[in-house]
Amino acid sequence: MTETVVDFPQNFKEALNDAQLRRNLRAAMDTMGQRRRNLFADLDALERLRARGDAIRWRALRQLPDLLEQLEKKCTENGIQVHWAETPAEANQICLGIIQRHHASRVIKGKSMVSEEMHLNHFLDEQGIEALETDLGEYIIQLDHETPSHIIVPAIHKNRDQIARLFHEKIPNAPYTEVVEELNAIARKVLREKFFAGEVGVSGVNFAVAETGTLCLVENEGNGRMCTTAPPVHIAVMGLEKVVERLEDVPPLLRLLTGSATGQLITTYFNMITSPRKPGEKDGPQEVHLVLLDNGRTKIWADLELRQTLKCIRCGACMNHCPVYTRLGGHAYGYVYPGPIGSMLTPQLEGLDHAGAMATASTFCGACEEVCPVKIPITTVLRRLRTESYRKADAPDAVKGHGYKRTLAESLTWQGWALSNATPWLNALNAKVLGLAGPHLSKLPQVGLLKHWGQTRALPPFARKSLHALAKEKGIADE
Amino acid sequence: MSNARANILARLRAVAPQEPAATPEPDFYPAAKLGHADRIAQLKRLMEHMHAEVIVTDPQNWIATLKDVLRARQLNGLLYGPAGPLGAALEANWDGELPPLVGYTEAVEQCKERLFALDAGITSTRGAVADVGALILWPDANEPRLLSLVPAVHIAVLEATHIHDSLADAIARERWAEGMPTNALLISGPSKTADIELVLTFGVHGPKELIVLVVD
Ligand code: SF4
Numbered sequence: 221m222t223e224t225v226v227d228f229p230q231n232f233k234e235a236l237n238d239a240q241l242r243r244n245l246r247a248a249m250d251t252m253g254q255r256r257r258n259l260f261a262d263l264d265a266l267e268r269l270r271a272r273g274d275a276i277r278w279r280a281l282r283q284l285p286d287l288l289e290q291l292e293k294k295c296t297e298n299g300i301q302v303h304w305a306e307t308p309a310e311a312n313q314i315c316l317g318i319i320q321r322h323h324a325s326r327v328i329k330g331k332s333m334v335s336e337e338m339h340l341n342h343f344l345d346e347q348g349i350e351a352l353e354t355d356l357g358e359y360i361i362q363l364d365h366e367t368p369s370h371i372i373v374p375a376i377h378k379n380r381d382q383i384a385r386l387f388h389e390k391i392p393n394a395p396y397t398e399v400v401e402e403l404n405a406i407a408r409k410v411l412r413e414k415f416f417a418g419e420v421g422v423s424g425v426n427f428a429v430a431e432t433g434t435l436c437l438v439e440n441e442g443n444g445r446m447c448t449t450a451p452p453v454h455i456a457v458m459g460l461e462k463v464v465e466r467l468e469d470v471p472p473l474l475r476l477l478t479g480s481a482t483g484q485l486i487t488t489y490f491n492m493i494t495s496p497r498k499p500g501e502k503d504g505p506q507e508v509h510l511v512l513l514d515n516g517r518t519k520i521w522a523d524l525e526l527r528q529t530l531k532c533i534r535c536g537a538c539m540n541h542c543p544v545y546t547r548l549g550g551h552a553y554g555y556v557y558p559g560p561i562g563s564m565l566t567p568q569l570e571g572l573d574h575a576g577a578m579a580t581a582s583t584f585c586g587a588c589e590e591v592c593p594v595k596i597p598i599t600t601v602l603r604r605l606r607t608e609s610y611r612k613a614d615a616p617d618a619v620k621g622h623g624y625k626r627t628l629a630e631s632l633t634w635q636g637w638a639l640s641n642a643t644p645w646l647n648a649l650n651a652k653v654l655g656l657a658g659p660h661l662s663k664l665p666q667v668g669l670l671k672h673w674g675q676t677r678a679l680p681p682f683a684r685k686s687l688h689a690l691a692k693e694k695g696i697a698d699e
Numbered sequence: 700m701s702n703a704r705a706n707i708l709a710r711l712r713a714v715a716p717q718e719p720a721a722t723p724e725p726d727f728y729p730a731a732k733l734g735h736a737d738r739i740a741q742l743k744r745l746m747e748h749m750h751a752e753v754i755v756t757d758p759q760n761w762i763a764t765l766k767d768v769l770r771a772r773q774l775n776g777l778l779y780g781p782a783g784p785l786g787a788a789l790e791a792n793w794d795g796e797l798p799p800l801v802g803y804t805e806a807v808e809q810c811k812e813r814l815f816a817l818d819a820g821i822t823s824t825r826g827a828v829a830d831v832g833a834l835i836l837w838p839d840a841n842e843p844r845l846l847s848l849v850p851a852v853h854i855a856v857l858e859a860t861h862i863h864d865s866l867a868d869a870i871a872r873e874r875w876a877e878g879m880p881t882n883a884l885l886i887s888g889p890s891k892t893a894d895i896e897l898v899l900t901f902g903v904h905g906p907k908e909l910i911v912l913v914v915d
Contacts, residue, residue: 356895360894401900
């Protein structure tokens with residue numbers, strides 16, 4: 221599903237000029253980073269844990285088709301109905317079908333990034349079905365018709381005054397209060413009635429265990445447990461990469477997830493669901509459905525370098541530590557997944573021709589890689605995506621929408637550069653010309669991108685001697 | 700019927716499988732092997748940090764401790780599972796001054812309104828994990844899932860000998876992989892959120908209070 225084309229530079233400018241947004245973000249991101257550092261104070265232990273997380277996720281991905289079939293088999297044996305969807309549209313239809321079969325009109329939702337990817341709420345809304353977000357942060361932004369700006373703390377761009385005004389305006393009889401506890405209490409009261417009346421619960425999945433057919437959910441608020449326990453029907457939606465092989469793979473991943481996301485040893489609840497209500501049991505949904513969404517993941521998976529993207533456990537640590545994200549917030553990116561994970565994932569899901577600009581929203585400082593709990597080489601993937609943006613349009617097996625940046629002038633320039641470097645006499649001539657021009661052309665010309673770049677930086681002068689010449693003088697062999 | 704399943708699997712199967720490069724998988728945290736008393740102390744410390752109230756008591760006194768807990772609060776009733784591990788003891792020791800015991804004996808469809816109106820619920824626990832400070836619950840027909848979720852106060856009774864060093868330990872020792880229940884839970888405190896300015900607030904959608912009676 222492609223959103224309207226995102227005007228990146230304009231978004232960036234607006235976000236950077238929003239002083240309130242920058243204050244809200246700055247405080248929050250610093251805090252989250254600090255909490256993570258406090259929890260993982262033992263760096264050796266952290267490295268071992270990350271290596272383990274990396275290995276577990278890679279082992280799972282290596283066996284992806286087998287594990288998906290095993291997961292399906294186990295879930296089916298346990299009574300969970302498994303559905304496969306190639307596109308968000310298909311996944312939405314599957315959800316709609318289930319909801320309609322139960323003549324339901326009130327859907328309560330736990331936090332799920334995949335459902336955001338599907339734009340499920342919007343879709344259901346068009347069908348006249350209320351899909352209510354019940355995670356406090358998600359509830360706040362849904363009230364304001366916004367999308368999440370962070371994958372863990374979706375309303376982090378708002379401060380308490382803004383939320384106070386929002387509640388007072390949008391919730392009937394809600395008094396104006398800036399006391400966080402009171403704002404909480406207001407939401408609790410509204411949502412409790414919704415939990416009571418919800419007919420279908422929708423949730424995401426943090427890990428799905430192929431060995432036992434178990435769906436694992438991590439949360440603090442209890443709304444996830446409500447959505448997966450109180451209504452008669454539970455639909456879990458997940459990206460098909462979320463499968464892990466064995467139950468024993470879960471504890472290390474859980475520790476990495478909660479620690480990286482919020483600096484917690486463990487969340488309030490870890491909810492493991494293996495079947496619908498069994499005969500004699502008094503609560504829990506009568507039906508549990510699992511929707512496995514592809515949406516381009518199989519294509520990412522086919523490329524060993526890009527496959528690394530799919531190790532992600534959606535902890536958000538890369539965002540909290542990214543110098544770009546922490547200044548812009550999530551909305552400027554214009555897509556569901558912002559920050560480094562978004563820059564890496566979105567262009568692959570949506571196509572480079574639509575979201576390729578996201579791959580450029582990085583300084584390549586590598587902070588994201590340093591904190592990533594499953595050691596995704598994020599900058600390598602981003603670099604690859606930038607390369608793909610220039611690849612020939614008819615190149616096989618490339619990333620969707622590749623080559624969107626390729627221009628004739630640029631191809632010719634690089635072809636010329638390659639020719640020059642492969643042809644010693646031509647190279648020598650070029651170096652001479654530039655070297656001679658050097659004293660006169662003391663700086664790079666201030667045109668195009670260089671002009672932009674040079675506004676706040678001193679442009680370097682041309683060297684008198686080329687690298688080739690210098691290397692020769694130093695006696696370095698020229699291959 | 701869509702062909703999504705066949706198409707997805709076909710795409711995955713079309714890629715030549717890699718050789719199973721043996722990535723070393725280091726032991727991530729051989730959780731400290733604690734003695735009995737240390738395990739209790741660690742659990743208490745971590746859970747209290749998460750705003751749970753942890754009271755260590757013994758087999759003779761846990762009911763009396765429970766009564767103290769209840770008397771200290773204004774509660775309109777205590778939801779429990781009559782056929783669960785605590786049922787008989789509670790019934791035998793109840794008296795009129797305490798909030799009435801209310802059995803969770805019907806399917807939720809029949810008692811949802813009552814359920815949502817009650818202030819407190821009591822459950823047994825399957826065990827706990829010391830290294831992160833969390834209870835293990837496997838709700839069942841006798842002590843259903845909503846018992847530990849809907850009432851604002853959740854009281855949990857834990858046998859001290861059932862505390863494991865870690866979740867990994869519990870999974871391995873009790874061979875969870877051989878048969879998972881409908882629902883297995885870890886609970887580390889009362890429900891909480893930090894969604895507004897990261898200010899930690901307790902008591903969102905789940906219980907506002909978690910009281911753990913450790914029977915040692
Ligand atoms: S890329 Fe790594 S750091 Fe970022 S959300 Fe995914 S797992 Fe977390």
